[in-house]
Structures are given as structure tokens and as C-alpha cells.
Amino acid sequence: MTRLRLRRRHTKHASTSGAQATWTVIAPDTPADTPQAEAPPAEAPPVEAPPVEAPPAGDSAGAADPASSAGAPPREPERAADTEEVAGADTPSDGDVTPDNIPTAVVSGDPALRHVARAYLAIEPTTVIVVGERDQASVPLISALAGSGHSVVAAEDDQFAAGLRLAQLGVVVPPPEDPNFSKALFAVVRHSGAKVVVATGASVMRRLSAISHELKDLGASVWVPKEEVFELCTDRSLLYELLLSSGLTEQKTGFGPEQAVDTAGRPFAVDVVAGRDYDLVACVSAWKLAQHAGIATVSETFSNPRLTDLVRAVCATMRLEGPAMVEGRYDEVGHWRLRNIRPGVSPMLPLDRAAGVDIAALVLAGALGIDLPAQLVRQRTGVKMTQYLDQIFEG
Numbered sequence: 001m002t003r004l005r006l007r008r009r010h011t012k013h014a015s016t017s018g019a020q021a022t023w024t025v026i027a028p029d030t031p032a033d034t035p036q037a038e039a040p041p042a043e044a045p046p047v048e049a050p051p052v053e054a055p056p057a058g059d060s061a062g063a064a065d066p067a068s069s070a071g072a073p074p075r076e077p078e079r080a081a082d083t084e085e086v087a088g089a090d091t092p093s094d095g096d097v098t099p100d101n102i103p104t105a106v107v108s109g110d111p112a113l114r115h116v117a118r119a120y121l122a123i124e125p126t127t128v129i130v131v132g133e134r135d136q137a138s139v140p141l142i143s144a145l146a147g148s149g150h151s152v153v154a155a156e157d158d159q160f161a162a163g164l165r166l167a168q169l170g171v172v173v174p175p176p177e178d179p180n181f182s183k184a185l186f187a188v189v190r191h192s193g194a195k196v197v198v199a200t201g202a203s204v205m206r207r208l209s210a211i212s213h214e215l216k217d218l219g220a221s222v223w224v225p226k227e228e229v230f231e232l233c234t235d236r237s238l239l240y241e242l243l244l245s246s247g248l249t250e251q252k253t254g255f256g257p258e259q260a261v262d263t264a265g266r267p268f269a270v271d272v273v274a275g276r277d278y279d280l281v282a283c284v285s286a287w288k289l290a291q292h293a294g295i296a297t298v299s300e301t302f303s304n305p306r307l308t309d310l311v312r313a314v315c316a317t318m319r320l321e322g323p324a325m326v327e328g329r330y331d332e333v334g335h336w337r338l339r340n341i342r343p344g345v346s347p348m349l350p351l352d353r354a355a356g357v358d359i360a361a362l363v364l365a366g367a368l369g370i371d372l373p374a375q376l377v378r379q380r381t382g383v384k385m386t387q388y389l390d391q392i393f394e395g
Contacts, residue, residue, distance in 0.1 A: 123364060125149040127194040129220070130163065131185070131208070132156045133176075133201030136295070136347035138163040141200060144349060144360035153192045155185065165392045176207040182214070189220045196367045197222050200345045205322075206230045223322045223367040225343050232318050233342045239318070246317045253314060254328055254337030265329035265337065269296065270311055271346040272324050273362045275372050278316045282362055282377045283308050284352045289384075299348060300384040301355045307336045308376075314338065323363050351385040 128150050132138030138154065142163050146152045154167035157175040164170030169192060173184040189197070197220050199205040208215070209224040232239045240250070240257040250256045266287060273282040285307055290298035311326055318341075325346045328338040345363065346352070352359045357379050365372055 123148075123361060123368070123370065125151070126196060126364075126368075127151040127153065127192055128364065129153045129155055129185075129188060129192065129194045129197045130167070131173075131176075131197065131199045131204045132158075132161055132163050133199070133204050133344075134158055134161070135201055137200035137345045137349065139166060140347060140349040141198065141345050141360055142166050144353060144358070145364070148361065150364070151192075153188060153194060155188055162392060165394065176204045181207060182211045185211075186214065186218060189215065189218045194220050196220060196364060198345070198363060198367065199224070202230060202233065202342045202344050205343050221367050221369070223363065225320050225322055225324075229318055229320050229343060243314065243317055246313075248313060248317060251335075253310065254335075254339060255314075260337075260339055262329065262339075265331040267291070267296075267327070267329050268302075268307075269299070269346070269348060270307070270326040270328075271348055271352050271357075271359060272311060272315060272326060273359060273366070273372075274315045274321045274324065275366070276321055278319050278321055280308070280312045280315060280376055281372045282352075282357050282359060282379075283311055284348075284355055284357050284359070284379045286348060286351060295387075296348065297387045298384065299351055301351065301379055301381050303379060303381050304336075310336055310338070314341065322366060323359060348385070351383065352379075354385065355379040355381075355383045 125148075128145050130138055130142050130145070130152055132154065134157070138156070139162050142152050142154055143166060146167070152167040153169045153171060154161070154163040155171045155173045156164055157173055157178075159172050164172070171188050173188065174181045185197070188194070197208060197215055199208055199222075205224045206227070208222045209227060209230070212222050212224065215222055232242060236255070236259050237257045240255055243249075243253055243255055248255075254260070268285060268287050270286075271282070271284045272280055275281045284301060285303060286296075286299040286301045288296040288299055290296070314326075315324070320341075320343070322343060323345050324341060324343045326338060327340040328336060331337055345359065349359055357377050362372060362377075
């Protein structure tokens with residue numbers, strides 16, 4: 001018999017900003033505040049091409065670093081012909097959806113968050129189940145949804161998961177590979193009346209894909225890729241053959257028949273949301289400036305049209321829809337080398353929001369069947385995020 005532990009939380013959450021500590025009591029019917037929501041917003045940069053750094057002393061006087069606007073490593077002087085394209089990557093064209101031209105009338109959620117991240121669609125508050133996967137993504141996703149006025153139920157297979165203590169309702173469920181996972185999740189849906197189920201990782205998303213019809217019968221919708229996409233993400237040779245058949249060679253993408261393990265080049269990550277037509281709705285790229293145990297601790301957003309076009313082509317070929325994460329490296333000769341792609345919500349969600357792209361709102365809109373923006377939502381560049389530990393006290 002499946003055992004569920006359903007209990008409401010009344011927790012004190014300590015969040016430190018600078019030298020001053022602020023305390024927030026998380027009541028059962030009050031959305032959890034987040035440290036990101038209390039942080040002052042970064043000033044939006046002017047909408048113009050970023051300056052191009054001066055070349056090294058040994059270069060000619062007129063040579064420019066073609067990747068300086070994206071924060072990329074210097075390239076050889078003979079590649080300076082690409083400078084104009086890369087330098088203008090941050091200037092939106094007419095009609096583009098940018099963080100500065102979204103009408104405030106359609107912005108939903110806490111007014112304190114409106115100048116940090118914009119919701120691109122008016123979404124009525126609803127109840128959302130966030131199924132974590134022992135990763136770091138559930139906490140920022142719960143915080144983002146709660147901060148926008150939604151009631152959040154956290155479901156984790158780890159009784160000590162922080163997300164259980166930040167949501168209005170915390171539920172311990174079996175892991176996705178357990179046969180009782182679906183029964184437990186159905187019970188949570190019935191108990192909470194949730195309208196949407198969102199997963200942070202690929203394993204849970206794959207399980208949700210298999211039970212999406214049953215969830216729909218219970219009144220809860222999901223937005224996950226088809227089964228074939230999960231197979232492509234776990235079978236590198238299968239992905240390589242598919243991309244090769246579409247003209248996307250290993251030289252163009254970095255995806256070979258086997259998983260590449262390298263440390264050369266500058267690491268980056270791209271958080272994407274692909275629409276139902278498999279075209280990109282959001283594409284937030286960031287350098288991994290510092291990492292610890294494979295997790296980025298300091299990141300900074302940048303933009304490059306070549307990288308965006310490459311990610312768009314790969315996602316369209318895979319027929320990927322919904323949220324996904326892409327990782328890769330920018331090598332010393334100026335090539336973007338993709339190394340990993342997997343469905344799921346990134347733990348860098350707060351950085352995406354600070355850069356003006358509300359991934360949580362887009363994912364929720366996609367699950368609810370709301371029309372997504374017809375054009376790529378532009379990000380702000382040069383937004384830096386430093387991760388730090390926070391604490392939750394009980395008892």
C-alpha cells in the first residue's frame with residue numbers, strides 16, 4: 001500500500017542580504033518569499049551594441065576581438081571579419097519581445113518582482129505540483145511560482161529536501177522508477193486539486209510523459225517532450241545519426257557518436273524553452289565563470305547569434321518542446337561545441353529571471369495551453385549571479 005505524508009509547513013526562513021538578516025514566516029496559506037525577490041534589481045543596460053574590447057598589444061590597431069561582446073576568449077586577428085555580427089548580437093530588431101517593451105498590464109505576480117523578471121502572459125493564480133529530482137532546480141522553481149502568486153505543492157522522494165519546506169504543502173513520494181510513483185502522484189493531485197504538474201529533471205519528465213493521459217483525466221496538465229526525445233538525450237549515437245542526417249555534423253554542433261569529455265575551452269550553459277512548433281521561445285546563455293563539483297557557482301549572461309541559431313537547429317531537429325538545458329564549451333578557435341542536452345528546468349532559473357526571461361511563467365503557460373510569445377524573448381546580457389547557501393530552520 002502506498003504511504004503518503006501530507007503535512008502543511010509553518011517554517012521560519014532566514015535569508016541574509018549583506019550584513020542584515022531578514023526573517024519571513026512561511027504560513028500554510030502564504031507563498032514563500034525568496035532571497036531573489038528581496039534583492040534589488042540590476043539596472044537595465046541601454047539597448048545598443050556592447051563595446052568591443054581593444055585588441056592585445058601585438059595585434060593591429062584596427063583589429064577587434066570578434067567575441068568580446070559575448071565575453072568569449074580572444075580569437076586570432078584573421079577572424080576579425082566576424083566582429084560586426086557578434087558585436088550587434090545584443091541589439092534587438094524591430095518587433096522583438098524584450099524585457100523593456102512588455103506591457104506592464106500583462107505582468108502578473110508580486111509587484112516587487114516586476115522589474116526583476118517579466119511574465120509574458122497574464123496567468124491566473126493556480127495550484128502547481130513541482131516534482132523534484134534530488135537536484136537544485138526545485139527550490140528556485142518553487143520560489144518563482146510562489147512569488148508569482150501560485151499555490152505550490154512540492155513532491156520529493158527525499159524527506160529532507162529543502163523544497164518540501166518552501167512550498168505551501170510538502171509531500172514525500174516514491175522515486176519516479178518506483179511502480180508506486182504514479183499512484184502516489186495521482187493521490188497528491190486529487191488531494192491538492194492541482195491543475196499543473198511540473199518536473200525539474202528528465203527522469204521525472206519522462207515518467208510524466210507516460211502518465212500524461214491519466215493526469216489529464218484528473219484535471220492536471222503537463223508539458224513534456226515525446227518519448228523519442230528522451231531516447232535521443234540518453235543515446236548519443238542515436239542523436240549523432242539524427243543530427244548528421246539533417247546536415248548538422250559533429251564539426252558544426254560538437255555532438256559526436258560518443259560522449260566527449262574535455263576541459264578545453266570556456267564552459268557555458270543555455271536554458272531554453274521550445275514551443276509546440278519546436279522553435280525557440282526563450283534561449284538564455286551564460287558563461288560558467290566558477291564551478292564547484294560540476295555546479296556553476298558564478299555565472300554571467302551573454303548573447304551570441306551563432307550559438308542561438310545552433311541551439312535552435314538542434315532543438316528543431318530533435319523535435320524538442322518545453323524546457324531544456326544545453327551545456328557546451330567555446331573553444332580556442334571560436335567554435336561553439338555542444339556537449340549535453342536534456343529536458344528539464346535549470347537550477348539557473350534565478351539568473352534567467354534576473355536577465356528578464358521568466359522561464360517558470362513560460363513553462364506554466366505551455367502546460368496550461370496558453371499561447372506563447374511568437375518571437376524569441378530577448379535576455380539582458382552582463383547579468384552576473386553568485387550562488388550561496390541559505391538556511392531553513394524548523395522546531
